[in-house]
Amino acid sequence: MLQVSRIKAEKNNIITALGKRGWSSDRMAILDQVIELDNSRKSIQTENDSYLSERNSLSKEIGQLFKAGKQDEANEAKKKVELLKTQIAETEEKLGRAVSKLEELLLEIPNIPHSSVPAGQTDEDNEVAKPWSDALPELGSEALPHWELATKYNILDMKLGVKITGAGFPVFRGKGSRLQRALINFFLDEASKAGYEEIVPPLLVNADSAKATGQLPDKEGQMYYVEKDDLYLIPTAEVPVTNIYRGDIVNVADFPIKLTGYTQCFRREAGSYGADVKGLNRVHQFDKVEIVQFQHPDQSYIALEEMVQHVEGLLQKLELPYRILRLCGGDLSFASALTYDLEVYSAAQKRWLEVSSVSNFETFQSNRLKLRYKDADGKKQLAHTLNGSALALARIIAALLENNQTEKGIVIPEALRSYTGFDIID
RNA sequence: GGAGAAUUGGCCGAGUGGCUUAAGGCGCUCGCUUGGAAAGCGGGUAUACCUCAAAAGGGUAUCGGGGGUUCGAAUCCCUCAUUCUCCGCCA
Structure with a gap:
C-alpha cells in the first residue's frame, strides 16, 4: 500500500511509473480521488476533534458543578453535551466512511516499479x-x-x-x-x-x-x-x-x-x-x-x-x-x-x-x-x-x-x- | 471441551465513575556532582492522527480487541481473544 503523503508529493512520478504497468490514463484518476478524499478526511477529523474536545471540557465542568452543588447549571451543561453527541455521532460516521473508502482506493494501487523495470505487458x-x-x-x-x-x-x-x-x-x-x-x-x-x-x-x-x-x-x-x-x-x-x-x-x-x-x-x-x-x-x-x-x-x-x-x-x-x-x-x-x-x-x-x-x-x-x-x-x-x-x-x-x-x-x-x-x- | 482467575506504558506495579495530566518503582537517556566510577540529586523517556510553512505549542484517540451504559469509563455491562490454575482429552 502506498502512503498518501507519497501520492501527494510524487504524483507525476507515480503516473509515469504506473504507465509502465500498463495503466491507462483513465485509471490514473484514482490518484486524484485519493488526494481529494484524504483532504476531506482531514477536515472531517479536525471538525470531529473539536467537538470531542468541547465535550471533554464540558463534562469536566459538569463534575465540578455537581460538587459545588450547582445542580441547575450542571443540568444546563448536560443538555449542551446532549446536542454535541448527536453532532459527534454524525461526524464520526462520516469520518469512518472516508477512512474506509480511502483504504479501499489505496488497496487498488499497486507498488511503483523501480526505474530499472522494463516497460511491457506480458x-x-x-x-x-x-x-x-x-x-x-x-x-x-x-x-x-x-x-x-x-x-x-x-x-x-x-x-x-x-x-x-x-x-x-x-x-x-x-x-x-x-x-x-x-x-x-x-x-x-x-x-x-x-x-x-x-x-x-x-x-x-x-x-x-x-x-x-x-x-x-x-x-x-x-x-x-x-x-x-x-x-x-x-x-x-x-x-x-x-x-x-x-x-x-x-x-x-x-x-x-x-x-x-x-x-x-x-x-x-x-x-x-x-x-x-x-x-x-x-x-x-x-x-x-x-x-x-x-x-x-x-x-x-x-x-x-x-x-x-x-x-x-x-x-x-x-x-x-x-x-x-x-x-x-x-x-x-x-x-x-x-x-x-x-x-x-x-x-x-x-x-x-x-x-x-x-x-x-x-x-x-x-x-x-x-x-x-x-x-x-x-x-x-x-x-x-x-x-x-x-x-x-x-x-x-x-x-x-x-x-x-x-x-x-x-x-x-x-x-x-x-x-x-x-x-x-x- | 468444562470451571475459576487474570490482561494497565519497554518491564514491574497502584488505581472500583470526575482529585488520573495513569501514582510509585525498574530500565534507558541527558545533565549536575567526581581525578574517574558508583552512589546521590535533577530533567527526559509510548503510538497514531489532526492543527501549524517548519519548529515550538495545542487538540483527538488508545489501559488486551470490539461494542454498549453515562454529561463523563482503566474503573460498570456485553462480546471476542489471550494467559494462568484445576478437570477432561491427547501426540
Missing part, C-alpha cells in the same frame, strides 16, 4: 538480465518428462495423491521422498551459512497477517481457508515470517534482519489445468525454503542483488542451467517494485521453469505491516522488505529428474549426495 516482455551462456543440455529422443520418470522409478505418485486428497497433491516415496528432504536441508544450511536466521513458523495464519503481506484482499481465492477458526493456510512462508515484525519499531543497528524458513505451501490455483501444469509444474501443496530480509532503504537494492546471488549459488551447486529475468511492468506482482525471476531449463519438457522469484517491495509491505525504524534524527521511517524463494522444491525436482536422467538412472548432483545418502536413483 511475460514476453521480460528482460533477460543474465542469460545462460553455455549450451543447453540436449537429451536423446528417448528422454522422459519428469512425471514419467517418477513412475518409472516409483519416487512420486500423483494418482495416489488424487485418491488421498485430490488433484495436485503429490505423494513422494522412497528415494523421491529422501531427495525432497535432502533439498530442504541443503537449502536451509546454505541460507544459514549466508547469515539467515532459521524460523519454523505456523502454517496457518489469521486475517491480519494475510492482509499485512498483501494476500488479502488481493488474492483471497488463492488461499485455502478454514472457516471454523477463521484461519488461512499459508501460500508461502513469506506470510508468517514477514509478520514476525508486524507493528514493530526496530533499531537501525538491527539491519539487516535476515530470516529463512522452510514450510509447505498451499495454493488453490483455481481453474488451472492442462499440459503446462502437468506433474510437478504446478501443484496445490509444495515445499519451499524462503529467504526474507528487512532492510534500511539505502541498502535494500544491494540486498536484492545479494539475494539473487544466493539463489544463483544454489542453482550452480545443483548444476542446473538457469537464467535470470528482470520482470517487466506488466508482469510485476502487485506489491513488488523490482522482481528477478530465476528459471531453470527443463531439458525433457524443453522449457524454462520458474523456480524462484526475488523481490524488493520497498515500503509497500511495511506500510501495511507498520514496520518502522528510527532514523538518526529519531524520526520513524518505514523499512524495506524483500523476499525470495531459495528455493521452491517441486520444480527443482522436476528439472533434476529430467536433466540428470541417464541409462543407469537419475544422477544426484555432487552437492546433494551427503544429504541424500545415495548418488543415483535407479
Whole structure:
C-alpha cells in the first residue's frame, strides 16, 4: 500500500511509473480521488476533534458543578453535551466512511516499479538480465518428462495423491521422498551459512497477517481457508515470517534482519489445468525454503542483488542451467517494485521453469505491516522488505529428474549426495 | 471441551465513575556532582492522527480487541481473544 503523503508529493512520478504497468490514463484518476478524499478526511477529523474536545471540557465542568452543588447549571451543561453527541455521532460516521473508502482506493494501487523495470505487458516482455551462456543440455529422443520418470522409478505418485486428497497433491516415496528432504536441508544450511536466521513458523495464519503481506484482499481465492477458526493456510512462508515484525519499531543497528524458513505451501490455483501444469509444474501443496530480509532503504537494492546471488549459488551447486529475468511492468506482482525471476531449463519438457522469484517491495509491505525504524534524527521511517524463494522444491525436482536422467538412472548432483545418502536413483 | 482467575506504558506495579495530566518503582537517556566510577540529586523517556510553512505549542484517540451504559469509563455491562490454575482429552 502506498502512503498518501507519497501520492501527494510524487504524483507525476507515480503516473509515469504506473504507465509502465500498463495503466491507462483513465485509471490514473484514482490518484486524484485519493488526494481529494484524504483532504476531506482531514477536515472531517479536525471538525470531529473539536467537538470531542468541547465535550471533554464540558463534562469536566459538569463534575465540578455537581460538587459545588450547582445542580441547575450542571443540568444546563448536560443538555449542551446532549446536542454535541448527536453532532459527534454524525461526524464520526462520516469520518469512518472516508477512512474506509480511502483504504479501499489505496488497496487498488499497486507498488511503483523501480526505474530499472522494463516497460511491457506480458511475460514476453521480460528482460533477460543474465542469460545462460553455455549450451543447453540436449537429451536423446528417448528422454522422459519428469512425471514419467517418477513412475518409472516409483519416487512420486500423483494418482495416489488424487485418491488421498485430490488433484495436485503429490505423494513422494522412497528415494523421491529422501531427495525432497535432502533439498530442504541443503537449502536451509546454505541460507544459514549466508547469515539467515532459521524460523519454523505456523502454517496457518489469521486475517491480519494475510492482509499485512498483501494476500488479502488481493488474492483471497488463492488461499485455502478454514472457516471454523477463521484461519488461512499459508501460500508461502513469506506470510508468517514477514509478520514476525508486524507493528514493530526496530533499531537501525538491527539491519539487516535476515530470516529463512522452510514450510509447505498451499495454493488453490483455481481453474488451472492442462499440459503446462502437468506433474510437478504446478501443484496445490509444495515445499519451499524462503529467504526474507528487512532492510534500511539505502541498502535494500544491494540486498536484492545479494539475494539473487544466493539463489544463483544454489542453482550452480545443483548444476542446473538457469537464467535470470528482470520482470517487466506488466508482469510485476502487485506489491513488488523490482522482481528477478530465476528459471531453470527443463531439458525433457524443453522449457524454462520458474523456480524462484526475488523481490524488493520497498515500503509497500511495511506500510501495511507498520514496520518502522528510527532514523538518526529519531524520526520513524518505514523499512524495506524483500523476499525470495531459495528455493521452491517441486520444480527443482522436476528439472533434476529430467536433466540428470541417464541409462543407469537419475544422477544426484555432487552437492546433494551427503544429504541424500545415495548418488543415483535407479 | 468444562470451571475459576487474570490482561494497565519497554518491564514491574497502584488505581472500583470526575482529585488520573495513569501514582510509585525498574530500565534507558541527558545533565549536575567526581581525578574517574558508583552512589546521590535533577530533567527526559509510548503510538497514531489532526492543527501549524517548519519548529515550538495545542487538540483527538488508545489501559488486551470490539461494542454498549453515562454529561463523563482503566474503573460498570456485553462480546471476542489471550494467559494462568484445576478437570477432561491427547501426540
